[in-house]
Amino acid sequence: MTIGEKLYEGKAKILYATDNPDVLITHFKDDATAFNAQKKGQIEHKGEMNCAITTAIFQFLATKNVPTHFIAQIDPTQMQVVAVQILPIEVVVRNIAAGSLVKRTGLPLGTSLKQPIVEFFYKNDDLGDPLINNDHIELLNLATSAQVQQLRQMALSINQHLQELFDQCRLTLVDFKLEFGVDRQGKILLSDEISPDTCRLWDRDITDTQARIMDKDRFRQDLGKVDTAYREVMTRVQAIVLAMIS
Numbered sequence: 001m002t003i004g005e006k007l008y009e010g011k012a013k014i015l016y017a018t019d020n021p022d023v024l025i026t027h028f029k030d031d032a033t034a035f036n037a038q039k040k041g042q043i044e045h046k047g048e049m050n051c052a053i054t055t056a057i058f059q060f061l062a063t064k065n066v067p068t069h070f071i072a073q074i075d076p077t078q079m080q081v082v083a084v085q086i087l088p089i090e091v092v093v094r095n096i097a098a099g100s101l102v103k104r105t106g107l108p109l110g111t112s113l114k115q116p117i118v119e120f121f122y123k124n125d126d127l128g129d130p131l132i133n134n135d136h137i138e139l140l141n142l143a144t145s146a147q148v149q150q151l152r153q154m155a156l157s158i159n160q161h162l163q164e165l166f167d168q169c170r171l172t173l174v175d176f177k178l179e180f181g182v183d184r185q186g187k188i189l190l191s192d193e194i195s196p197d198t199c200r201l202w203d204r205d206i207t208d209t210q211a212r213i214m215d216k217d218r219f220r221q222d223l224g225k226v227d228t229a230y231r232e233v234m235t236r237v238q239a240i241v242l243a244m245i246s
């Protein structure tokens with residue numbers, strides 16, 4: 001399979017065409033951004049680590065019959081994926097209050113939620129990715145109501161599977177963001193990535209509220225040791241998934 005033209009360059013990844021119209025290549029970059037790209041930097045080896053973590057998690061989810069766009073890892077920073085039309089909706093699942101939920105509701109950071117909640121954000125950099133509800137999605141024609149229902153169900157089921165995985169890694173899954181795409185047959189596939197860029201993960205065995213952070217909040221809050229935290233997540237996730245699938 002030959003790598004073709006660059007189709008899209010985002011903040012953390014580049015998408016390339018291939019000689020097969022149904023297959024694309026995602027390249028993971030070391031670039032890191034936060035606060036709608038107002039803060040920019042690089043995290044050493046982030047591309048490799050997020051490619052490896054996403055690969056392991058998508059392989060794990062495949063064993064749970066979650067349909068994803070993942071085909072294969074072809075290089076330390078590159079994955080072959082099914083060509084999909086990405087829905088312009090970021091789906092966030094939360095188990096514990098943090099980030100924008102704390103700002104929006106006043107719930108103290110770290111509050112365990114009675115049950116997981118699902119939120120939708122409009123993927124639109126110019127508008128700063130605002131929170132939207134089902135009515136906004138219908139109004140803007142971002143997805144059908146049947147698709148929205150399916151996104152919610154898939155997100156909650158993925159949350160259960162990821163909690164099971166991260167529990168075994170001694171990591172608490174605080175919240176995370178998913179993106180979904182629609183393939184040529186109209187089927188919804190989990191797409192994009194699942195990594196410390198898109199999840200909040202707290203080390204179970206550390207009580208200090210800053211030292212326990214194992215995700216992009218270390219970059220957002222200038223806490224240092226960002227690459228060390230990502231590497232630790234990679235090592236733990238790979239060990240569990242490899243033992244499971246081999």
Ligand code: UDP
Pocket residue numbers: 035092098099100101129175176177197198199200216
């Ligand atoms: N998130 C993401 N991309 C975004 C916004 C959020 O991956 O553009 C992830 C973020 O890392 C966290 C979850 O989604 O795990 C919830 O983020 P939140 O709404 O709290 O926003 P934040 O305060 O992180 O900007």
